[in-house]
Amino acid sequence: MATRTAPMRSGSVAAHAPTAADLERLATYPHLLVSWVDDDGYPVSVATSFETDATAGTVRLAAPAGMAIPTDREVGLLGSHIHPTTGGYDERRYLQLWGRFDGDETFAPARAWGWDEAETPFFEYSERSVPQSRRYLEQLSKEKGRTIRPRLSPFWLVLRTTRLPFLTATAVPVLLGIVVAATDGAFTWWTALLTLIGGSFAHLAINVTNDIFDTLSGADDANTTPTQFSGGSRVAVYDLVSIRGLTWVALGLFGAAAAIGLLLVAVTGSLLLVGIGVAGILVGVAYTAPPLKLVYRGLGEIAVAIGFGPIMLLGAYVVQTGALAWEPLVLSMVPGALIALILFVNEIPDRRSDAEAGKRTLPTRFSPDVIRTGYLVVALAAFAVIAGGVVGGLMPWPTLIALAAVPLALRVHAGLKVHYDSPYTLMAVMGANVNLNLVVGGLLLAGYLVTIVGMALIQ
Amino acid sequence: MGWLPDPVERLLDVALVGELTVIGRGGRPVTHPLIPLYHEGKIYLHSSTLFSKKLEHIKRDPRVSLSLSDPVATKGNLDRATIQGTARLIEDDPHSDWERLILGLWRQKEPMIDDFLKVRVALPLFFERAVIEITPERCLYWADGLTDRAPAETLAPRAEAA
Numbered sequence: 001m002a003t004r005t006a007p008m009r010s011g012s013v014a015a016h017a018p019t020a021a022d023l024e025r026l027a028t029y030p031h032l033l034v035s036w037v038d039d040d041g042y043p044v045s046v047a048t049s050f051e052t053d054a055t056a057g058t059v060r061l062a063a064p065a066g067m068a069i070p071t072d073r074e075v076g077l078l079g080s081h082i083h084p085t086t087g088g089y090d091e092r093r094y095l096q097l098w099g100r101f102d103g104d105e106t107f108a109p110a111r112a113w114g115w116d117e118a119e120t121p122f123f124e125y126s127e128r129s130v131p132q133s134r135r136y137l138e139q140l141s142k143e144k145g146r147t148i149r150p151r152l153s154p155f156w157l158v159l160r161t162t163r164l165p166f167l168t169a170t171a172v173p174v175l176l177g178i179v180v181a182a183t184d185g186a187f188t189w190w191t192a193l194l195t196l197i198g199g200s201f202a203h204l205a206i207n208v209t210n211d212i213f214d215t216l217s218g219a220d221d222a223n224t225t226p227t228q229f230s231g232g233s234r235v236a237v238y239d240l241v242s243i244r245g246l247t248w249v250a251l252g253l254f255g256a257a258a259a260i261g262l263l264l265v266a267v268t269g270s271l272l273l274v275g276i277g278v279a280g281i282l283v284g285v286a287y288t289a290p291p292l293k294l295v296y297r298g299l300g301e302i303a304v305a306i307g308f309g310p311i312m313l314l315g316a317y318v319v320q321t322g323a324l325a326w327e328p329l330v331l332s333m334v335p336g337a338l339i340a341l342i343l344f345v346n347e348i349p350d351r352r353s354d355a356e357a358g359k360r361t362l363p364t365r366f367s368p369d370v371i372r373t374g375y376l377v378v379a380l381a382a383f384a385v386i387a388g389g390v391v392g393g394l395m396p397w398p399t400l401i402a403l404a405a406v407p408l409a410l411r412v413h414a415g416l417k418v419h420y421d422s423p424y425t426l427m428a429v430m431g432a433n434v435n436l437n438l439v440v441g442g443l444l445l446a447g448y449l450v451t452i453v454g455m456a457l458i459q
Numbered sequence: 460m461g462w463l464p465d466p467v468e469r470l471l472d473v474a475l476v477g478e479l480t481v482i483g484r485g486g487r488p489v490t491h492p493l494i495p496l497y498h499e500g501k502i503y504l505h506s507s508t509l510f511s512k513k514l515e516h517i518k519r520d521p522r523v524s525l526s527l528s529d530p531v532a533t534k535g536n537l538d539r540a541t542i543q544g545t546a547r548l549i550e551d552d553p554h555s556d557w558e559r560l561i562l563g564l565w566r567q568k569e570p571m572i573d574d575f576l577k578v579r580v581a582l583p584l585f586f587e588r589a590v591i592e593i594t595p596e597r598c599l600y601w602a603d604g605l606t607d608r609a610p611a612e613t614l615a616p617r618a619e620a621a
Contacts, residue, residue, distance in 0.1 A: 033526055035480045035488040041520075042543045042597070043480040043488045047528035047606055066609030076488040082476050082532055088571035089475050089532075094492055126585055129509040133584045136511035140550060150508070150587045151554045156580040228581065238584055 018097055018112035020054040025114075026095055027052040029079030034061060034107075036075045050077075059097070059107040071103040092117045121424055127224040134239060149239055161211075161235045161249060162204040168434070169308055169342065170203040171196065172441030173335040177316025179448035180328045183396065183455070186320040191264060195319045198260030199312055202277075205253030206284030206307075211236060212246050213288035217296075219357035223350055225423040229430040230346040231353075254281070270322045273315065280311040298360040300347075301340045309336015327394045330385060334402075334444065337382040338437040341375060345416070345433045349423035372416045379409040382440070398454075399447030405439045412436060461500025462616055463598055467527075467540045471497035475568060476532040479504055479591070480524045481516040481546075489516060495525060496564040502542065502593040503561050507585045508553055514589050521546045523593060530604065539604040543597040550589035557588040 026032070035045035046064040053060065059077060063069050076098050083091035095114035101107050115125060133150070141148045152160065159165070178192045214220045215236040223231045235241040241249070261277040283303050286292035294303045313332035314324060344362060347354065348371065351363040363371050386402050389395035415429035461468065471477075476492045483489035491513050496503040502525060506514055517523065523546045528539045549556055565572055579586050599610035 030531070031529060033478050033490060033528060035478075035490050035524070035526075037482055037486055037488055041482075042522045043482055043524040044543070045478055045480040045488070045490060045524050045526040045528075045541055046599075047526065047539055047604065062607065064606040064610075074485070074487045076480070076490055078478060078490040078492075080476070080478065080492045080529065082492070082529075084475055084531065084534070085571075087574075088569045092492075096490060098487055123582065126507075126509050126582060130584060132511055133508040133587065136508045136514065137553070137587070139515075140553070144551070148553065150584055152580060152583050160580055160583075240583060 015098075015111045015113040018057070018099075018109040020057065022095060022097065022109070022112045022114075023052040023054040023057065023059065026050075026059065026077070026079045026097065027054075029081055029095070031079075032059075032061075033078045033080070034064075034069060034075060035078065036070050036073060036101075038070075045078075057108065059109065060105050061101065061107050063105065069101045069103075071101055074098050075101045075107060077107060077109070090117075092122075123424065124225050127226060130221075130237060137239070152240055157235070157240060160233050161208065161241055161246070162253075163207045163233050164204070166207065167200050167203060168438055169335075169339045170199045170312060172339075172437055173308055173312035173332060174199045174316040175445055176331060176335060176441065176448070177313040177328055178320060179445055179452070180313075180325075180331060181317045181320030182452055183448060184321060184325070188320065191267060191319050192316075194260050194264055195316045198257050198264065199315070201253050201257035201260065202280060202284065205250050205257055206281075206287070207233070208246055208250040208253060209285050210288045212243055212250065213290075213293075214357075215243060215246075217288070217357050217359075219354060219359055222356045223353035225349050225353075227349055227423055227427045227430065229342075229427065229434065230348075230350050230423075257281075264319050268319055268322050270318055272318050272322070272324065276311055276315040276318060280307055280315065283307045283311065295359050295361060298362075298365065300359070300361055301344055304343045305336040305340035308339035309333055327389070330389050330394050331444070333385045334382045335437065335441060337378050337385075338440055341378055341382075342430075342434055342437060344371075344375065344378075345412070345426075345430055348416070348420060349426055368416075368420045372413060372420070375416060376409075376413045379413070379436070380406075383409070386444070396447060396451040398450040399444050401447050402440050402443040405436060405443060408432065408436050408439060461497075461595065462613070463500070463542070463595055464600055464611070464613055466538050466602070467542070467598055467600055468497065470527040470533055470536055470538055470540055471495055471502065473536060474527050474533045476529060477504075478526040478528065479513065480526070481513050482520040482522060483516050484519075489513065490526075494565065494568060495527070496561055496568065498564055500595070502544070502595060503564065504591040504593070505557050505561055505565070505588050506591065508587045508589070509584050511589065514548060514550070514591070517546045517548060517591065523591075525593065528604070537604040539601040539606065541599040541610075542593070542595045543599075544593045544595040547592045547594070548589050549592060553587040553589055557590050560590050 032050045033045050034048050038044045049062045051060045078096045080094035082089040093116035097109035098111045099109035174196050211232045214232050220232045220237045265273050287294050287303050309332040317328040347361040347363045354361050355364040412433045419426040477495035478490050479493050480488050480490045493504045524543045526541045596615045598613045601610050
């Protein structure tokens with residue numbers, strides 16, 4: 001019996017001419033099912049014993065007693081395997097062969113198809129099958145005379161469509177901008193709250209806009225290994241929401257963000273804020289939208305660093321103070337870098353589909369070693385900015401507490417070494433990387449709050 | 460209640476996986492491992508719209524067979540059976556028909572499904588499903604799984620009368 005089998009790619013991959021590897025693989029199944037369509041028009045399937053001959057490309061079958069396997073039509077063989085677990089089963093794999101039986105115990109396969117979840121994880125297999133789901137539901141809609149689409153409950157649909165959990169990326173720079181302003185003696189709670197809400201609307205609007213253009217470009221369709229951190233919302237790919245629907249959602253969110261922005265401009269009278277707001281929207285939309293399509297030109301990471309760094313943090317600072325300053329500008333490099341690193345790591349599992357769609361993200365252009373080294377350099381640079389900001393007298397010394405997150409950055413870097421090529425095991429690393437921004441942001445906030453309290457006590 | 464022999468009903472009750480064979484294009488038999496559910500004489504299988512080619516095959520020709528043959532999937536029960544019948548698709552509302560009709564039966568065999576349902580948002584199309592209801596018409600049964608012996612054949616009462 002064969003002990004080594006060649007990798008088999010499956011999912012929605014078309015059936016192929018059987019190979020010796022297929023027969024070697026079939027030999028590993030403990031039992032085999034032979035099936036055919038009987039003279040009465042019904043399929044018949046019966047378990048039987050078998051031996052494979054990979055060299056000859058045939059399978060010897062013991063015909064079930066009292067039943068004649070036909071020789072004048074196609075016959076199917078199926079080897080399948082599961083491993084029962086508590087509450088379910090795993091280790092699913094199967095291989096199906098079609099061919100002719102010669103009436104003398106020999107089956108000659110002509111086509112093969114199969115799936116092994118150890119080689120094509122279930123989530124990837126499912127994503128590859130999305131076009132089949134769309135075809136089926138379109139046909140079903142025609143048959144029923146009404147539109148039948150997949151659905152989600154409103155709560156989950158909103159969460160998925162807007163990618164709501166990513167709002168932490170907005171919260172960190174906006175809150176930092178607010179506390180830096182507070183150390184400068186400027187703080188109005190309700191404009192701070194409006195800044196946070198307006199920035200969140202803008203972020204969600206940009207998320208939806210990017211999904212629209214990634215769907216239209218085919219980038220999301222081409223991605224068969226999305227994760228909870230990468231691959232976009234996929235609501236349009238799954239037909240949960242139409243492109244028209246997404247457009248209305250994006251316009252609504254942009255409208256809400258603009259309304260809050262204009263209110264803040266009216267309250268503060270700051271024209272600087274107009275410039276920052278417009279720049280933020282332009283960078284966010286131009287990330288995927290034509291004509292600039294920054295991410296397709298290799299500028300996506302820089303766009304995100306600028307958007308979530310200086311624009312968000314300085315915007316929040318200007319709302320409170322009405323002016324620019326060096327401290328928030330320098331500090332903004334930290335969330336800017338760390339949020340760009342979130343994108344950077346999340347681009348790793350998408351790199352093949354991004355390349356197919358023409359998105360020139362850094363992982364599509366550089367080797368894994370360069371990407372890993374790049375991650376470490378940028379992460380350490382973010383910490384260097386904190387240290388330098390304190391040493392240079394721009395930032396208060398309690399913010400040095402953020403350096404406590406260096407080991408987390410090193411852990412993400414180490415994880416990239418191990419899981420670079422496995423989208424699903426990389427998810428834990430992506431999660432840790434998201435946490436890095438939250439932890440550093442949280443510690444910086446804590447450092448500033450300590451500073452504010454200290455200043456209050458001294459006065 | 461159904462007419463299937465008791466040992467076959469027992470197989471249906473315990474089987475984690477059975478092999479559904481449908482008639483594909485050009486009359487080719489196409490076999491899919493699926494979790495079989497059994498209730499009041501009918502066999503229920505279900506399929507995500509993601510993996511719906513089998514449903515398209517059934518629409519063209521509803522004649523199917525279900526094999527229960529893997530002792531690993533039948534908790535060590537060595538008996539084997541093949542049940543032929545006619546399939547009917549229940550697909551008016553792929554989002555929720557299956558929950559109403561077969562989730563309880565599914566949950567009994569695969570309790571882990573509740574964990575997946577909790578994260579339905581992660582894979583929404585997997586839970587857009589059609590139910591395949593099979594009315595058994597003929598049953599072949601091999602005691603102890605010995606297919607080198609001719610099977611015991613049982614026909615549905617109406618089919619037998621005809």
